Each structure stands twice: as structure tokens, then as C-alpha cells.
Amino acid sequence: MSQEAEQLERLRTEVWAAVMEIVSQACEELDIDASTQFQTSLAEVVFKQALSLGQDLEGFARHAKRKTVNLDDVRMMCRRNSGLRRAIEQFITQLQDSSE
Structure with missing residues (x-):
């Protein structure tokens, strides 16, 4: 596995952990349950949206002839x-x- 792929997997793991923690806290506060399938689906959507957002931000910076967002x-x-x-x-x- 390439270094970039490993880094992406670590990032995915961190996003998933953060989403799971937020869902757990929300469920506790609201006294509801969330299925594992819901939690993993939500974590994946958040991860993919973050990747898309990052690409868009990099594109805006490139368009402005900058290397930094x-x-x-x-x-x-x-x-x-x-x-x-x-x-x-x-x-x-x-x-x-x-x-x-």
C-alpha cells in the first residue's frame, strides 16, 4: 500500500471514529438508538463529502494561482x-x- 493510500485510510479511520462519537453522544442526549448500519453509512458520507470539499477548495486556490487554500x-x-x-x-x- 502506498504512503498516500495509508494516509487516506488513517484519515478515514479518524473521521469514522469522530462520527461514531458524535452519533453516540447525540443518541445519549436524545435517548434514541442508531443502528450500526446508519452510523457506518453516515461516517462514509461525511468522509466522501470531506474529500470532495478538499478537492473543491484546492481547485479554488489553483484558479486564483495560489498553492495554499x-x-x-x-x-x-x-x-x-x-x-x-x-x-x-x-x-x-x-x-x-x-x-x-
């Missing part, structure tokens, strides 16, 4: 989702305020 790329990524854009802008503001 920045906040402008993140803003561009959520331009068609006003709720997500507001949440991202609030998060960016909090980051900037905390770093001052």
Missing part, C-alpha cells in the same frame, strides 16, 4: 448556501477576535 476559498465554497455562509462568517469572526 485560504479563507476566501472557504467563502467561495459556501457561496450558494446562505446558512452555511453565515455560520462560516461567524466562525471566522470568532477566530479573528480570539487571535487579537
